[in-house]
Amino acid sequence: MRRNSTMQEKQLINKLKELQQIKPRKDWVILVKNQIISQPEKKQTHRFSDFLSVFPALVYQRKLAYAFATFLFVMVGMFGLSQYQVTEQPQTAFVSQENQLQNNFETANKKLDDLTQIVKDNKTENIAPAIKDFQASISEATRSLISNISQKNSKSIKDIAIQVKKIEDNKKQLQTLGVDLGATKESKDLNDALAPLVQQEINDLEKTTLTEDQQKIMQEVKDLYADGKYSDALEGILMLNN
Amino acid sequence: MDNYQEQFSHIYDQYIDKIYRFVYFKVSSQEIAEDITSKVFLRGWEAFQKQELAQRGNILNPSAFLYQIARNAVIDHYRDKAKMKVISTEITPQIVDPKVGLEEGAILSSEFQEVKLAIQNLKQDYQDIIICHYIDDMNIPEIAEIMSKPEGTVRVMLHRGLKALKKEMEAKKVIES
Numbered sequence: 001m002r003r004n005s006t007m008q009e010k011q012l013i014n015k016l017k018e019l020q021q022i023k024p025r026k027d028w029v030i031l032v033k034n035q036i037i038s039q040p041e042k043k044q045t046h047r048f049s050d051f052l053s054v055f056p057a058l059v060y061q062r063k064l065a066y067a068f069a070t071f072l073f074v075m076v077g078m079f080g081l082s083q084y085q086v087t088e089q090p091q092t093a094f095v096s097q098e099n100q101l102q103n104n105f106e107t108a109n110k111k112l113d114d115l116t117q118i119v120k121d122n123k124t125e126n127i128a129p130a131i132k133d134f135q136a137s138i139s140e141a142t143r144s145l146i147s148n149i150s151q152k153n154s155k156s157i158k159d160i161a162i163q164v165k166k167i168e169d170n171k172k173q174l175q176t177l178g179v180d181l182g183a184t185k186e187s188k189d190l191n192d193a194l195a196p197l198v199q200q201e202i203n204d205l206e207k208t209t210l211t212e213d214q215q216k217i218m219q220e221v222k223d224l225y226a227d228g229k230y231s232d233a234l235e236g237i238l239m240l241n242n
Numbered sequence: 243m244d245n246y247q248e249q250f251s252h253i254y255d256q257y258i259d260k261i262y263r264f265v266y267f268k269v270s271s272q273e274i275a276e277d278i279t280s281k282v283f284l285r286g287w288e289a290f291q292k293q294e295l296a297q298r299g300n301i302l303n304p305s306a307f308l309y310q311i312a313r314n315a316v317i318d319h320y321r322d323k324a325k326m327k328v329i330s331t332e333i334t335p336q337i338v339d340p341k342v343g344l345e346e347g348a349i350l351s352s353e354f355q356e357v358k359l360a361i362q363n364l365k366q367d368y369q370d371i372i373i374c375h376y377i378d379d380m381n382i383p384e385i386a387e388i389m390s391k392p393e394g395t396v397r398v399m400l401h402r403g404l405k406a407l408k409k410e411m412e413a414k415k416v417i418e419s
Contacts (some may be wrong), residue, residue, distance in 0.1 A: 005244070012404065012411070013376055016355065017376060019267075019377050020353060020377055021381070022354075024276065032279075033255075036284050037250065
């Protein structure tokens with residue numbers, strides 16, 4: 001009886017251990033990681049909210065309110081409102097998030113072009129700062145991409161794919177000149193940020209009817225996705241969308 | 243990426259599967275598990291930043307730190323939604339996760355689903371200990387730290403929890419037959 005009970009317990013433990021196979025979705029894991037790590041520092045927000053929190057308290061300070069009102073009367077009396085010329089304000093450029101994403105990718109490509117030119121001109125002392133510049137612009141583009149994906153802004157996959165392909169082509173050109181940017185952290189982050197986008201695109205394409213050739217490309221895209229080569233998979237998607 | 247971002251990135255990679263599983267067995271769906279797990283890591287990241295800024299040091303035990311946040315997040319979830327024991331899984335054993343992924347669907351055979359439902363019917367402390375020890379492969383001292391309980395108490399609770407789980411599963415079989 002006792003032995004039977006121990007056996008049952010062992011079976012139960014084995015069943016529990018088998019539940020270790022349950023894992024979260026790969027694309028979700030990457031998306032959440034990117035979203036969390038790109039969160040701005042809380043410290044600054046606290047400081048700002050602390051600063052703002054002073055105002056409600058001040059509103060109830062009668063003496064201060066009277067002093068402020070008196071000051072306004074004096075100022076208006078002395079100069080008159082019409083005396084103040086409205087100076088031309090600098091025009092604020094409102095750029096939509098989608099355009100921001102496009103701009104950031106274009107900037108990254110521009111920085112890469114600059115870097116290529118510097119390498120071609122053999123200005124060795126400028127190479128390191130130019131690489132740093134390019135990496136910063138790639139990080140910025142990655143952040144915009146993550147923000148776009150998380151806010152479900154449907155920036156055309158084609159535009160993103162074209163920009164990513166251009167970056168990859170430029171990198172290859174640089175490689176022929178002896179500068180390898182392939183394995184940087186920034187490139188990996190960009191690659192990872194593309195995962196949810198590629199997954200979504202695969203899901204959408206699976207719902208459409210594909211020709212035999214397209215099905216072959218689709219299989220390659222899926223294999224690349226499974227290998228974590230999301231930017232290469234995106235290139236395949238670009239071919240399918242054309 | 244800054245140094246402390248990298249540190250947290252390593253912590254994330256190391257614990258995301260475990261924390262997800264820990265939460266998954268305590269809630270009804272994959273969607274809720276994902277939602278709570280992302281909140282856990284977000285809170286963890288915020289706390290990590292504060293720690294970094296305040297002391298320029300590291301969180302000494304990220305495992306205990308994250309599991310503690312996860313436990314509280316699950317409690318908050320049930321408190322907010324007032325779902326705790328409103329619907330007994332015993333009465334409605336047919337309730338299954340409505341949004342199970344393909345991969346997960348293959349793994350979650352009826353037998354696994356049965357174990358999951360039985361775990362959800364246990365007391366919360368028993369759930370925590372069983373998930374941590376048998377599913378997330380943690381040892382007794384680690385669990386004791388997370389639960390702020392003496393190791394001896396955790397051992398006894400693990401034994402009782404397993405017994406209770408066995409009882410739950412046997413009871414289900416009786417109901418089904």
